Amino acid sequence: MHTQPMLKDNALKGKTYVVTGGGTGLGKAMSTYLLQLGANVVITSRKLEVLQQTAEELEAKTGGKVLAVACDVRDAEQVEQLLAKSLEQFRAVDGLLNNAAGNFISPTERLSANAFSTIIDIVLKGTVNCSLAFGKHWIKEKQAASMLNIVTTYAFTGSGYVVPSACAKGGVLALTRSLAAEWGHHQIRCNAIAPGPFPTKGAWDRLLPGEMAKKFDFKNRVPLKRVGDHQELANLAAYLLSDFSGYINGEVITIDGGEWLQGAGQFNGLEIVPDEMWDDLEKMIRGTKGS
Numbered sequence: 001m002h003t004q005p006m007l008k009d010n011a012l013k014g015k016t017y018v019v020t021g022g023g024t025g026l027g028k029a030m031s032t033y034l035l036q037l038g039a040n041v042v043i044t045s046r047k048l049e050v051l052q053q054t055a056e057e058l059e060a061k062t063g064g065k066v067l068a069v070a071c072d073v074r075d076a077e078q079v080e081q082l083l084a085k086s087l088e089q090f091r092a093v094d095g096l097l098n099n100a101a102g103n104f105i106s107p108t109e110r111l112s113a114n115a116f117s118t119i120i121d122i123v124l125k126g127t128v129n130c131s132l133a134f135g136k137h138w139i140k141e142k143q144a145a146s147m148l149n150i151v152t153t154y155a156f157t158g159s160g161y162v163v164p165s166a167c168a169k170g171g172v173l174a175l176t177r178s179l180a181a182e183w184g185h186h187q188i189r190c191n192a193i194a195p196g197p198f199p200t201k202g203a204w205d206r207l208l209p210g211e212m213a214k215k216f217d218f219k220n221r222v223p224l225k226r227v228g229d230h231q232e233l234a235n236l237a238a239y240l241l242s243d244f245s246g247y248i249n250g251e252v253i254t255i256d257g258g259e260w261l262q263g264a265g266q267f268n269g270l271e272i273v274p275d276e277m278w279d280d281l282e283k284m285i286r287g288t289k290g291s
């Protein structure tokens with residue numbers, strides 16, 4: 001069931017969405033579903049060749065219209081061009097999905113200042129650049145719109161070994177809530193999704209290289225004992241971008257099978273205790289009464 005599309009056919013007919021990082025991975029999966037629901041989609045990343053290939057593939061698969069625009073979200077000028085090209089092709093843009101990200105695992109003391117700021121620039125500054133350019137346009141045109149930011153559950157908790165990403169995603173979450181409050185009266189909504197483990201080749205090769213994938217199997221950390229399916233993330237993203245979620249503003253929705261709470265609860269690790277052992281433990285605990 002969770003692998004099935006959720007919204008009704010043509011739910012996004014006539015809408016146009018811009019998806020940063022839309023050429024690959026989760027951005028591609030979310031773009032595919034927006035197209036299947038009848039929307040036009042602008043996909044963007046640094047690699048035009050990859051984008052053009054994805055655009056062709058998605059148009060053939062969905063019958064929708066895809067515009068591929070090369071854009072480094074770190075560069076405000078290029079983001080302005082992205083807006084201009086999107087408007088030229090589709091006349092109006094109804095929503096922005098800030099999905100582009102950069103990340104790699106590393107002990108923080110091994111990072112150079114440039115390594116740290118590279119991630120901050122892609123994730124935080126890139127999201128800021130896009131939100132500013134599109135937000136200013138919508139406000140000027142008095143157009144209602146929906147912004148959706150992809151964060152992560154460690155935006156709440158912080159996380160070692162991905163510290164630049166944690167700092168940047170924490171910033172994106174603050175941006176989400178801040179703009180929701182400030183731009184709500186312009187009818188611009190701003191929400192976020194915090195996904196847990198949703199395997200993609202790009203992220204997995206960077207975050208779980210080589211033997212790490214076997215040693216550090218993410219699904220074991222999830223109470224539901226499985227990783228996420230791309231369609232269930234796409235369902236949530238399409239809903240949050242659509243008018244069906246019109247009264248949801250400033251929200252972050254976690255979709256992680258309970259993973260981050262599993263890590264947070266002090267005793268959640270007790271799932272490894274077998275039933276038989278609980279009989280003995282109960283006796284021991286009851287035996288401590290009055291002592």
Ligand code: COA
Nearest residue numbers: 101102103104105106110111112113114115118202203206
């Ligand atoms: N460990 C330590 N430092 C690293 C590193 C690693 N694994 N990978 C890159 N760096 C450092 C580089 O050495 C450089 O710092 P320096 O100039 O002081 O040497 C800095 O980070 C920037 O690297 P560079 O390769 O020049 O940046 P880029 O803009 O070409 O690439 C990345 C950005 C590093 C995030 C790259 O992985 C990328 O393009 N990712 C995009 C996709 C992605 O990450 N998606 C998210 C998946 S979860």
